[in-house]
Amino acid sequence: MTATELVTKAPSNGPAEASLPHSSKWSAAQIMLLIVLCTVLALDGLDVSMVGVALPSMGRELGLNTESLQWIVSGYVLGYGSLLLLGGRMADLLGRRKIFLIALTVFAAASLLGGLVNDPTLLIATRFIKGLAAAFTAPTGFSIITTNFAEGKARNRAISIYSTFGASGFSLGLVLGGLMTTLSWRWTFLIAVPIAVTAVLLGLKYIPKDKPSTEGGHDIGGAITLALGMLGLVYTLVSAPEAGWGSPQTIIGFAVSALVLAAFAVIENKVKHPLIRFGILRQGWVARANLSIIGLFGSYLSFQFILTMYLQNVLGWSPLGMALALLPTGLIVVASSPFASRLIDRIGAPRLIIAGMIALTLGYVLFLRVGASPNYAADILPSVILLGIGFALGFPSINVQATAGIHDAEQGLAAGLIQTSSQVGAALVLAVTTALVTGSHSATTASDPSAMLDTFRPGLILSAAVALAGLLIAAAPKRRAKVLAVA
The missing domain is CATH 1.10.287 (Helix Hairpins)
Incomplete structure (x- = not known):
């Protein structure tokens, strides 16, 4: 059996999946369900990147220092990363539809409050609450897909589109955040309210009712x-x-x-009845997929952090100009959505993960040659394009690998694991990157663009190293697939 067959022909997940249609053609209800879930995941990505663009405006209006601004971003990561595993498992135990709709309602309420408050502490609290809500909607939405689309072509296509929407939301949120900030930073919070409310109303109609899992206690x-x-x-x-x-x-x-x-x-x-059955890490591709997503997402977020500082602090670009510079990455990810599942079915997720990690690593390495006065088309755009290709190929493929062959009762757990790895892993890599950049910055002067650029290079090297590590890990599953096939 080939690696592709191992993904698309995994064993049935039991009675619940046996009732799913195995045709790759979706019903109208499935299409609407996917639209609702993709909208919510894209909203999570939009929220993170839009707020990042608006931080300087928040600081000026509310009188926030750099440390306080950091916690507007970190508050979300704190809530999101800490409860993702719990969110996925609770959805399995208490019912996916119920958990998803309640968490999305909380997300909408926190968005409204965040756009209206003037107190910095309360603003950070709303970000934390939104992170907690997203920790339940993200893995729950993933498990709703895996339990409503039959494993194989139909599920691969749904997961790839779902994953692409999350990546697209994050990438395009930079541009939307720049536009919203020209009106007011508050709109980076408020724009999420009508979208979330609409998703709740549609979810009430199109998310199928499900029964809590009976395979385990609390x-x-x-x-x-x-x-x-x-x-x-x-x-x-x-x-x-x-x-x-x-x-x-x-x-x-x-x-x-x-x-x-x-x-x-x-x-x-x-x-x-444990909350997490550690044996799941030995199933299929779960462990390798979780390590691969750290290499992909951790390196990407750290690079984007450095590129943002480079374009604004060294080159003096505006937030909107910076967002437009990164727009090709988002456009590539969006344009790839209709074709991602076909590539996974035809080429196989393991090969696409490797190709994606190669593109990411090459993009980071190429960026190391930029100077204090670069030409965008010649020096920056090639890396931006390679990052888009790498993310478009790697992100949906890793998500498919992470849940292939997993029983329905543990789909929420598998989804929570992969998203926890991406968020907590990215937080770790970004924290190390920040420490490297801050340490280098203390030894240079802000008036020298070349010296400032040199302070960012340790972080750039770290991004390339993390992506390379992810590539080496991703290269191993093909060999393991043969072992599993023999078994």
């Missing part, structure tokens, strides 16, 4: 220790650049988080 101890451990880990990661990686706060934060997560592991190995 692991309260595991849920509490997981949430606290992940919350502590993500908080330590995002605060480490400011506090210092060797500071007592950071060391204690990592130590406490490790102890709590160790307690979680002990609980999971003892309870009858």
Whole structure:
């Protein structure tokens, strides 16, 4: 059996999947369902990138310093990354439709409040709440797809479109954020409200009712220790650049988080119905897919962070100009959506992941040659195009790999794992990147563009190294596929 066959011909996920139509042709209800889920995931991506563009305007109007502005972004990551695993599992246990609609309603309410408040602390709190809500909608939406589209061509196509919408939302959110910020930074919050409300109303009609899983009880101890451990880990990661990686706060934060997560592991190995069955990491491609997504998403977010500072601080570009410079990446991802599933079916997800990681790595390496006065078409655009190609090929393929062959009762868990890996992994890589850039910046002067550019190079090298590591990991599944096929 080939690697492609292993993805598209995985064993049935049981009675629930057996009732799904195995035709690759979708019904009108399935199309509307996918539209609702894709809209919500794109909204998550839009929210992150739009707010990032609007940070300077928020700082001027509310009198926020750099540290406070950082927490407007980090607050979302903190809520999102800490509860993704719990969100996916709770959707399996309590019902996907119920969890999805409740979380989306909370997201809409927090967006409205965030666009109206003037208190910085309350603003950061709304970002945290939105992150918590997204931690439930993202993995739940993924598992709704995997349980309503038969595994194979139909599911691969749905997942690739769904994943592409998330990536497209993040990429195009930069441009939309630039446009909204010209009106007011508040619109980067408020624009999400009517979209989320519309999605709730459509979701009530088109998201099929489902019954909570009967395969397992409620692991309260595991849920509490997981949430606290992940919350502590993500908080330590995002605060480490400011506090210092060797500071007592950071060391204690990592130590406490490790102890709590160790307690979680002990609980999971003892309870009858664990929140996370660790054996899932040995199924199919789950472990390698989770490592690959860290290489892809971690390197991409860190590069985008550096490119944003480079274009604005070194070249003096406006937020909208910066967003337009990155627009080709988003356009490539959007344009690839109708063809991603066909490529996965024809070429195979493992090969596409490798091709995507090669494109990403090459894009980062090419960018290392830019100077303080680059030509956009010759020096920046090639990297931007390669990043778009890499993301378009790699992101949906990794998501397909992460859930192939997983039982319906654990689809939410598998979806939560892959998204947790992408977010927490990206937070770790970005935190290290920030530390490298900040450390280099302290030794140079802001008046020298060439010297400022040199401060960014350690971060650029790190992005290339992380992508290369992801490439090496992605190259292994093809060999493992043969072993699994023999087995």
